[in-house]
Amino acid sequence: MNGNFRDPLGPASDGESVEGSPEGGAEREVGHLPVMVDEVLETLAANADSLQIDATLGGAGHAERILEASAPDGRLLGLDADGAAIARAHRRLARFGDRAVLRQTNFRELAQVAPEAGFGAVDGLLMDLGLSSYQLGDVGRGFGFRAGGRLDMRFDTSRGRPASDLLATLDAVELTALFRKYGEEPFAGRISRAIVVARSKAPIETAEQLAALVERSVPAPRARRIHPATRVFQALRIAVNDELGALEAGLAASLVLLRPGGRLVVLSYHSLEDRIVKRFIAAEQRGCVCPPRVPICVCGRRPRLRSLGRSRTPRAAEIQSNPRSRSARLRGAERVAA
Ligand SMILES: C[S@@+](CC[C@H](N)C(=O)[O-])C[C@H]1O[C@@H](n2cnc3c(N)ncnc32)[C@H](O)[C@@H]1O
Secondary structure (H helix, E strand, C coil), X not given: CCCCCCCCCCCCCCCCXXXXXXXXXXXXXXXXXXXXXXXXXXXXXXXXXXXXXECCCCCCHHHHHHHHHCCXXXXXXXXXXXXXXXXXXXXXXXXXXXXXXXXXXXXXXXXXXXXXXXXXXEXXXXXXXXXXXXXXXXXXXCCCCCCCCECCCCCCCCCCCCHHHHHHHCCHHHHHHHHHHHHCCCCHHHHHHHHHHHHCCCCCCEHHXXXXXXXXXXXXXXXXXXXXXXXXXXXXXXHHHCHHHHHHHHHHHHHHHEEEEEEEEEEECCXXXXXXXXXXXXXXXXXXXXXXXXXXXXXXXXXXXXXXXXXXXXXXXHHHHCHHHCCCEEEEEEECCC
């Protein structure tokens, strides 16, 4: 087993679906229910008049609750790499007027974008990673197994290369490495070779084609908990969006942007993301990076974060009412004065 959480496709997926779609049925435009909202608000401690950043607006469910909690004068900077998410958030958050400032930006740019928008020292920063139900339900984006449209998978469709380009150009060795690194896929080699053979006959352009190809190239399991293509889809999405690189840059930016006492809250949905968050908080809590054999600290690094305790997962009732929340893991930390 690869150590991933139960649902490697993120909050919008149903990892136990065996029907060939993360939705477990026909993909459709569905609302996105914000995950662990009470726990997020409690950890952020977004009180009246505070300044907050939601780096992953999505359907703006968390953002709406944060703005309510920080009334009457609290302000929120909301980011999303996806223009459609920004347009939706504008509609949902319109009633907050200029208390909500929205930008279509990748959160890897946070350290530059936030000060420019007047959010250079904030009380809270939320990152709710992965993709939203809106993105998954949009068949033209290629996130879901049954998407008949182009296999794109970019959060920001105006930049970078779509997943279909990677499938068309990487050789079998590179594809294998990608599926292993970002999907922890045990049949990475077989799947890559099958892709190379298939694309020599016809290009692989749709999610549906890829899902069927993966399914044909791996042994049929005795019992399926997840669709056989789940890890391959996760790997492609992570690579296309450089999700782990963006996460590292966003976490580093939090150190610059949070004022002492400010809170960082991250919701992750698979072990690759969570490992980065956990190690980042642990390292910043430790401060000193001197090797253990050095008797006195010579690096001079001081702790910049204090962990807010063990990671948390959704309550059973939430998982029951929103099964997509089941793979979520929340971690929080507080910025400490230098
Ligand atoms: C799980 S959804 C967020 C849902 C949101 N919290 C809500 O309440 O509806 C994740 C969102 O983050 C966006 N996203 C993922 N990585 C990003 C990045 N590096 N920069 C900006 N947005 C990103 C995705 O486009 C998606 O809309």
